[in-house]
Amino acid sequence: MKVCEITGKVAIVGNNVSHSHHRTKRKFSPNLKTKRFWSEQEGRWITLKVSAAGMKTINKKGLAAALREAAAPKSVY
Template identity: 55%
Template sequence: MARVCDLTGKRTRVGNNVSHANNKTKRKFYPNLQKKRFYIPEEDAWVTLRVAASTIRTINKNGIMAVLKKAKQEGYVVY
């Protein structure tokens, strides 16, 4: 299972560990993904999504339907 946010498409990024001596070795930056259930009142249904913690904050601010609509426009969700 890929480490990708279901609503925003955030995924693993690649960067470097940089030592005090300025040696660089490859590393990965993983998104803070959480499995979370959301209630959609328009459909009277619960849906389980794997979303980043920052996406949960956005949902709390804007509402689940607004975030789902934007995700559909950007092509991350087939809803």
């Protein structure tokens, strides 16, 4: 299953809508890439399957903070 390891994004379902408004089901997949990130704390490369938004999060917050936030339980409210 395609899941971003940082943001948790998954495929969602929608419709293809033709010119005559005939609707058929389709799937919207997240923009996932397999990317290696250097971990300063561990001194090794970490390979993650991340979306483009996940890469931006890692660039903004840093790898350690992004992984910590991804592992934390999500609030329902």
